[in-house]
Amino acid sequence: MIDLSKVKKRSTADIAKRIVQDIPDGAHVNLGIGQPMTISNYLPSDREILLHSENGLLGMGPLAHGDEIDEELVNAGKQPVTMLPGASLCHHADSFVMIRGGHIDICVLGAFQVSVKGDIANWRTGDPKAIPAVGGAMDLALGAKKLFVMMEHLTKSGHSKFVQECTYPLTALEAVDCIYTDLATIAVTPDGLVVIDWADGLSFEELQELSGVPLKRLDNK
Secondary structure (H helix, E strand, C coil), X not given: CCCXXXXXXXXXXXXXXXXXXXXXXCCEEEECCCHHHHHHHHCCCCCCCEEEECCCEEEEEEECCHHHCCCCCECCCCCEEEEEEEEEECCHHHHHHHHHCCCCCEEEECCCEEECCCCEECCCCCCCCCCCCCCCHHHHHHHCCEEEEECCCECCCCCECEECCCCCCCCECCCCCEXXXXXXXXXXXXXXXXXXXXXXXXXXXXXXXXXXXXEEECCCC
């Protein structure tokens, strides 16, 4: 049994900031519902990253608080948001034209499972209390030029979210480019899952054991 109490797990804020490091200037980025939406709070002021929301907003800023809140200005998760200078609003259908037309550079989604081939399952686990709706996830997973996943490495019961094959209903096949978790950053490559970096206090061997699927180190050591 690996003692995770000694591991410096990455907070949601830490993961969000790590993802921002891999987003190039000028990129059009869509943020999925859940953890990915926190990324809007960590965009550096000296960089231009245009956030897109499928309900019809381009140029989304951080989440709104206090007097900033306008109940008619929300992201896809219905959270109040702000608009950056130059932001624009459009019809929901036009927003999906941007997605389906391949105009979104990066989409960041949460996930229940990611396979070693980059398959993603992120909309249904079979829980009868959950809303059985995929929303725009399928369009985004296939329409964006790159797909990042932001998620916890393990389920609440301690099982890895990395699998050989997804057992939950699929969102998209072989679509994921990189996964960012509280324990590691892992790229999906033709040679398998490659670990770019991982949390302090955790050895590569321990990360391998926790993940339950074959991993390779970026330095090949």
